[in-house]
Amino acid sequence: MADIVIDRVVKEFGSFRALKEVSLNARDGEFVALLGPSGCGKTTLLRIIAGLETQNSGRVVIGGRDVSELPPRKRGLAMVFQNYAVFPHMTVFENVAFGLRMQKTSEAEVKRKVGRSAALLHIESYLDRYPAKLSGGQRQRVAVARALAVEPAVLLMDEPLSNLDALLRLELRTELKAVLREAGTTTIYVTHDQTEAMGLADRIAVMYGGKIEQIGTPLEVYATPGTRFVGGFLGSPPMNFIRVACSEGAARIGNITLPCPVASSEMEIGLRAEDASLAPIGSGIGFDVRVVEPMGSHLLLTGSIDGQLTRIVVPPTAKVAAGERVGLTVDPSRLTWIDGATGRAVVRA
Numbered sequence: 001m002a003d004i005v006i007d008r009v010v011k012e013f014g015s016f017r018a019l020k021e022v023s024l025n026a027r028d029g030e031f032v033a034l035l036g037p038s039g040c041g042k043t044t045l046l047r048i049i050a051g052l053e054t055q056n057s058g059r060v061v062i063g064g065r066d067v068s069e070l071p072p073r074k075r076g077l078a079m080v081f082q083n084y085a086v087f088p089h090m091t092v093f094e095n096v097a098f099g100l101r102m103q104k105t106s107e108a109e110v111k112r113k114v115g116r117s118a119a120l121l122h123i124e125s126y127l128d129r130y131p132a133k134l135s136g137g138q139r140q141r142v143a144v145a146r147a148l149a150v151e152p153a154v155l156l157m158d159e160p161l162s163n164l165d166a167l168l169r170l171e172l173r174t175e176l177k178a179v180l181r182e183a184g185t186t187t188i189y190v191t192h193d194q195t196e197a198m199g200l201a202d203r204i205a206v207m208y209g210g211k212i213e214q215i216g217t218p219l220e221v222y223a224t225p226g227t228r229f230v231g232g233f234l235g236s237p238p239m240n241f242i243r244v245a246c247s248e249g250a251a252r253i254g255n256i257t258l259p260c261p262v263a264s265s266e267m268e269i270g271l272r273a274e275d276a277s278l279a280p281i282g283s284g285i286g287f288d289v290r291v292v293e294p295m296g297s298h299l300l301l302t303g304s305i306d307g308q309l310t311r312i313v314v315p316p317t318a319k320v321a322a323g324e325r326v327g328l329t330v331d332p333s334r335l336t337w338i339d340g341a342t343g344r345a346v347v348r349a
């Protein structure tokens with residue numbers, strides 16, 4: 001069993017608190033993505049799990065063993081970082097074999113495990129080459145193959161795909177997911193790329209300002225954000241937030257009335273761009289279209305509801321022009337109600 005428990009970890013750099021009592025559990029074999037904007041503490045948390053950084057307080061427990069005081073090599077984990085750290089003076093074979101040789105694995109076993117790992121990452125055909133003769137994507141595959149060759153119970157990855165071009169990133173992402181699922185490796189993966197986190201992870205921990213804002217499956221964090229930050233960080237375009245006042249159990253938005261979950265003068269309605277559709281002429285919430293962008297699979301409409309910036313997506317064949325006022329229909333059950341004062345989603349009673 002290689003579950004990971006991060007228990008109330010605090011990290012300070014001088015007087016700056018980079019991690020504020022962060023707790024997180026990853027189950028055996030689970031893939032957890034740490035997602036958040038630059039500076040939110042993702043890398044610091046990963047480095048603490050790895051043992052490359054020491055926390056001020058809190059514990060890291062891997063597979064039931066408290067590793068908080070152990071050096072990295074004694075924690076039973078493998079790591080892959082973004083600047084593909086392959087050794088230039090070693091062939092691809094020797095690079096992949098590196099961890100196995102450190103463990104004094106027999107030659108026959110080295111051959112078998114390198115072969116298996118290389119096959120998983122599709123690098124068998126260049127095992128004899130040196131890294132200088134490889135593309136960035138191939139080098140990154142070598143780094144991942146090396147990490148997997150030792151069959152780690154826990155794999156830590158920090159933006160491992162960020163140096164690759166978009167197509168290669170997509171290809172390697174898909175492979176990584178399949179390979180890690182097959183191997184049953186518990187993985188913690190740092191990224192600021194929401195598509196990567198959504199595509200790869202069993203659960204996403206969304207971080208902000210040294211804290212975990214929310215943790216859940218990709219669908220949970222996307223469809224039911226717990227805070228304004230999470231709703232705004234996930235999704236492209238991000239969730240819309242429209243300020244409304246709730247009185248006597250109802251809020252007015254555009255020219256329609258919606259039932260309010262709580263009585264508060266300061267509420268925001270979180271509306272996903274794809275959760276609004278065009279209403280028959282003369283009905284729905286008034287939406288003033290300012291810009292129409294044809295994106296191929298859909299039209300992105302930027303405009304305003306009650307003077308507040310709103311972006312929605314509609315089918316590519318929709319007849320909408322900039323400067324028009326159209327009506328929108330929304331499904332009230334898909335709206336997120338945010339308390340404007342706290343930024344937290346309101347759970348309906």
Ligand SMILES: Nc1ncnc2c1ncn2[C@@H]1O[C@H](COP(=O)(O)OP(=O)(O)OP(=O)(O)O)[C@@H](O)[C@H]1O
Pocket residue numbers: 013016018036037038039040041042043044045192
């Ligand atoms: N060695 C250090 N000394 C001082 N401050 C640090 C140190 N390492 C990180 N920090 C600060 O801690 C905060 C968190 O940094 P961290 O690298 O964990 O963020 P991140 O979420 O991984 O960001 P990015 O995506 O940009 O790598 C940042 O404000 C950073 O400036």
